[in-house]
Amino acid sequence: xxxxxxxxxxxxxxxxxxxxxxxxxxxxxxxxxxxxxxxxxxxxxxxxxxxxxxxxxxxxxxxxxxxxxxxxxxxxxxxxxxxxxxxxxxxxxxxxxxxxxxxxxxxxxxxxxxxxxxxxxxxxxxxxxxxxxxxxxxxxxxxxxxxxxxxxxxxxxxxxxxxxxxxxxxxxxxxxxxxxxxxxxxxxxxxxxxxxxxxxxxxxxxxxxxxxxxxxxxxxxxxxxxxxxxxxxxxxxxxxxxxxxxxxxxxxxxxxxxxxxxxxxxxxxxxxxxxxxxxxxxxxxxxxxxxxxxxxxxxxxxxxxxxxxxxxxxxxx
Amino acid sequence: xxxxxxxxxxxxxxxxxxxxxxxxxxxxxxxxxxxxxxxxxxxxxxxxxxxxxxxxxxxxxxxxxxxxxxxxxxxxxxxxxxxxxxxxxxxxxxxxxxxxxxxxxxxxxxxxxxxxxxxxxxxxxxxxxxxxxxxxxxxxxxxxxxxxxxxxxxxxxxxxxxxxxxxxxxxxxxxxxxxxxxxxxxxxxxxxxxxxxxxxxxxxxxxxxxxxxxxxxxxxxxxxxxxxxxxxxxxxxxxxxxxxxxxxxxxxxxxxxxxxxxxxxxxxxxxxxxxxxxxxxxxxxxxxx
Numbered sequence: 001x002x003x004x005x006x007x008x009x010x011x012x013x014x015x016x017x018x019x020x021x022x023x024x025x026x027x028x029x030x031x032x033x034x035x036x037x038x039x040x041x042x043x044x045x046x047x048x049x050x051x052x053x054x055x056x057x058x059x060x061x062x063x064x065x066x067x068x069x070x071x072x073x074x075x076x077x078x079x080x081x082x083x084x085x086x087x088x089x090x091x092x093x094x095x096x097x098x099x100x101x102x103x104x105x106x107x108x109x110x111x112x113x114x115x116x117x118x119x120x121x122x123x124x125x126x127x128x129x130x131x132x133x134x135x136x137x138x139x140x141x142x143x144x145x146x147x148x149x150x151x152x153x154x155x156x157x158x159x160x161x162x163x164x165x166x167x168x169x170x171x172x173x174x175x176x177x178x179x180x181x182x183x184x185x186x187x188x189x190x191x192x193x194x195x196x197x198x199x200x201x202x203x204x205x206x207x208x209x210x211x212x213x214x215x216x217x218x219x220x221x222x223x224x225x226x227x228x229x230x231x232x233x234x235x236x237x238x239x240x241x242x243x244x245x246x247x248x249x250x251x252x253x254x255x256x257x258x259x260x261x262x263x264x265x266x267x268x269x270x271x272x273x274x275x276x277x278x279x280x281x282x283x284x285x286x287x288x289x290x291x292x293x294x295x296x297x298x299x300x301x302x303x304x305x306x307x308x309x310x311x312x313x314x315x316x317x
Numbered sequence: 318x319x320x321x322x323x324x325x326x327x328x329x330x331x332x333x334x335x336x337x338x339x340x341x342x343x344x345x346x347x348x349x350x351x352x353x354x355x356x357x358x359x360x361x362x363x364x365x366x367x368x369x370x371x372x373x374x375x376x377x378x379x380x381x382x383x384x385x386x387x388x389x390x391x392x393x394x395x396x397x398x399x400x401x402x403x404x405x406x407x408x409x410x411x412x413x414x415x416x417x418x419x420x421x422x423x424x425x426x427x428x429x430x431x432x433x434x435x436x437x438x439x440x441x442x443x444x445x446x447x448x449x450x451x452x453x454x455x456x457x458x459x460x461x462x463x464x465x466x467x468x469x470x471x472x473x474x475x476x477x478x479x480x481x482x483x484x485x486x487x488x489x490x491x492x493x494x495x496x497x498x499x500x501x502x503x504x505x506x507x508x509x510x511x512x513x514x515x516x517x518x519x520x521x522x523x524x525x526x527x528x529x530x531x532x533x534x535x536x537x538x539x540x541x542x543x544x545x546x547x548x549x550x551x552x553x554x555x556x557x558x559x560x561x562x563x564x565x566x567x568x569x570x571x572x573x574x575x576x577x578x579x580x581x582x583x584x585x586x587x588x589x590x591x592x593x594x595x596x597x598x599x600x601x602x603x604x605x606x
Contacts, residue, residue: 065449068452069453071453071454073455076540077364077365077563078364078365087367093363093367098454100454100455100541101540101541102540103535103566111455111457114437115456117448246567246568247567250570253570254570
């Protein structure tokens with residue numbers, strides 16, 4: 001009796017496992033199908049109109065249903081990226097209330113990467129090939145377009161110091177390094193330099209310890225700056241914590257950090273105690289799923305999407 | 318030696334007391350600055366509004382916590398109780414030897430892992446199933462959060478309910494069977510009612526676990542601050558816990574926004590206190606008979 005029960009239970013367990021697996025293979029099966037059916041579509045197109053589709057990526061995936069609702073994804077209140085995005089696009093305080101709110105760049109990336117009908121925004125430096133960046137008013141986000149200002153959605157990467165810390169020679173030396181040719185060279189291709197003809201930095205041989213903390217967007221750049229600076233100044237140690245712009249500003253005000261990092265502009269109250277210095281520029285890219293045939297939006301359309309005026313993909317082409 | 322025990326006991330009491338003092342000291346002034354009614358019953362959460370007056374209404378978050386917890390209870394408690402009954406009264410030994418560690422393991426899985434499961438599997442599945450028909454923005458919804466929390470409270474519900482069902486004297490069961498009841502009837506009509514207060518305690522602890530969960534919920538709930546009705550379970554919600562954790566990193570130091578987040582913590586703390594109070598009354602009720 002007990003044995004038959006055990007066998008029964010094991011059978012049920014195995015069945016549920018099998019059904020779980022089959023439903024598992026069902027949902028990815030939903031994904032490959034569009035790819036599979038897109039291949040014949042791609043093959044068809046060059047035959048009918050060989051010249052009009054020069055970029056294979058832009059061949060519309062047959063499965064994309066532009067009648068579907070736009071999956072708006074945004075960052076949380078207070079995020080530097082959101083701050084810059086809403087003030088430049090004119091979304092302001094009227095963020096669409098159905099927009100999914102996520103707490104980090106990576107969450108936005110994976111959510112937009114997984115949802116064919118999603119749209120979101122992230123730092124240009126964090127773009128990768130799992131999502132597609134859109135042209136805004138005909139300009140693709142890149143270092144060149146951020147630098148010359150033709151790509152409209154951009155923000156400065158700031159460091160901020162209290163007056164007391166500004167008097168510290170080591171803090172000053174590190175700041176002058178970040179603004180020098182060697183420091184700006186660390187910006188590389190991920191972000192945009194503020195000054196390409198910056199003066200050379202000469203090590204002043206200072207020693208000591210620095211505590212830097214704040215914005216998660218600025219932190220990767222700060223790590224590079226730190227490595228390059230330590231290579232020139234062996235006697236210095238620099239601790240970097242990445243805890244968000246707000247914490248960086250608070251920490252710099254409270255003296256917890258020598259240098260605070262912020263990816264949003266300082267507010268008036270904060271400017272009373274802190275001096276901001278811009279060390280690089282960063283664009284904010286509007287991203288969609290790679291299955292989305294859309295390539296371009298105007299800044300007004302971006303505003304309308306993120307305020308909820310436009311809710312379906314068909315309304316933006 | 319006694320001193321050492323006393324100190325250890327004191328440490329936990331002091332830390333709870335400190336948390337209480339900190340929360341009330343930091344949170345209460347903000348609640349009165351915003352206005353208790355505006356804060357608790359306000360429907361708009363716009364803490365960083367630049368062009369209009371910032372508003373700090375947490376009613377959507379309070380309701381969000383209640384909905385998500387309610388959903389988790391609706392899904393998790395029946396499954397959990399049936400599992401507990403199975404483990405205590407039906408299950409053959411070899412299966413129990415496998416099932417018990419599995420449930421324990423479930424309790425040990427970090428919530429961020431549950432969150433990943435929800436984000437990678439549950440939410441996309443809900444989006445695939447209902448997205449087109451119901452014009453959904455994303456699969457991250459009240460439903461996803463409820464299902465995920467329903468899974469997460471299972472180990473709490475199962476282990477406490479199982480212990481309490483096992484604690485029911487064997488004579489009750491045997492008496493029922495002797496009177497002609499079938500095994501199922503004896504278990505569901507005699508043993509389970511006898512363990513009622515313990516089962517209630519299991520549910521209450523499950524509620525506590527669900528309402529306090531943060532990381533996993535944040536990853537699947539969508540976190541919209543809009544007011545929701547219970548039937549809008551295919552839309553996203555924000556709970557009190559996720560509200561605090563999402564915005565704390567970027568908050569402006571000493572601002573009303575920061576205070577409002579701490580005040581959200583106060584409200585959450587009151588909820589948890591009520592739940593614990595309920596739990597201890599239920600426990601008292603169990604000791605009497």
